[in-house]
């Protein structure tokens with residue numbers, strides 16, 4: 001019996017619940033808990049499999065402990081917000097349950113992306129014989145596994161990685177983010193850091209711009225360098241990596257709106273006084289922007305997320321590109337969500353399957369590249385996200 005407790009009934013939580021129900025041979029019982037129970041019920045109503053719904057405030061450790069004790073899951077899948085990572089890990093430790101998430105912890109008051117807070121739980125999880133799997137989404141997540149695949153099968157030594165994330169889809173809205181607007185804007189507006197010659201180099205947000213010719217008919221698009229958390233764990237666990245960069249596509253329209261919103265102070269994350277009330281401008285902006293969930297039926301086009309890894313094979317320089325293509329409309333037909341939530345939710349479920357079936361096991365806190373990529377990628381393709389490997393090709397210099 002593998003009962004699972006999913007926390008967070010947003011875009012990703014919806015996909016995770018659909019996909020756990022599809023894999024009912026592994027997930028024999030499902031509970032979906034979130035701050036607003038009506039959102040859990042709406043997801044459960046879409047699914048032809050029993051899903052129990054519960055209201056929980058995941059900022060409150062005693063409340064989480066009570067919920068976990070009552071539900072007795074084998075695993076908690078955290079797809080709430082990064083702010084809740086530590087409280088949910090605390091509750092898992094207190095109740096002796098394994099933990100999985102898709103995004104690293106962030107303190108509410110600073111947009112600071114690093115694994116230090118969660119890595120600090122390693123000994124406590126190890127001593128209790130529990131497992132915690134961090135960042136089991138697409139990026140972080142599958143991009144870590146693609147890098148592990150390159151290291152296992154295609155290169156003897158990896159020297160450089162470029163993680164390249166394209167959303168070539170269109171939702172027709174003047175400005176919207178395709179996952180939680182607050183988290184998305186905090187990430188995009190943070191200063192850029194990349195890894196070069198054994199150190200992090202910082203540059204202002206979105207100042208390094210290139211063009212990349214994407215495969216599968218997507219064609220050339222502008223990409224912008226930004227910081228992304230998987231680089232931190234990859235350079236730690238694969239120390240031959242000398243240079244690591246992360247790139248993402250943004251339309252001119254998105255950047256134009258973002259610039260204006262930043263200039264007028266709407267992306268600020270500190271509290272301001274407004275009509276006798278304390279408000280955080282970015283949280284107010286989130287309330288005005290379209291709910292990413294509402295973009296599902298509107299979004300057309302595809303995503304292409306992959307890793308270009310360069311290094312040595314048999315003493316010769318070699319490059320390999322590993323990527324996935326995902327179609328927004330096909331995702332919506334299957335699980336009522338666009339491809340961004342789909343490409344995050346499916347790997348979360350695949351990570352959970354790896355843990356519950358014992359294919360990935362360990363006591364402590366782990367990142368995705370620390371395990372064998374083969375069983376994960378085989379299951380990922382079966383569950384809707386196949387991948388392509390291109391060996392050789394023009395040497396990429398970004």
Ligand code: NDP
Nearest residue numbers: 008009010011012035036058080103137138139140179180
């Ligand atoms: P949403 O905002 O759509 O959903 C978040 C859900 O968490 C909401 O249902 C929200 O409740 C719930 N929640 C928030 N705070 C609490 C709380 N204190 N207690 C209980 N529930 C709470 O976000 P997404 O689904 O888009 O993203 C989910 C996670 O996935 C995020 O951590 C995000 O960073 C991560 N992500 C990872 C990616 C990857 O590739 N690795 C890519 C995209 C996202 P309510 O409905 O009441 O607001």
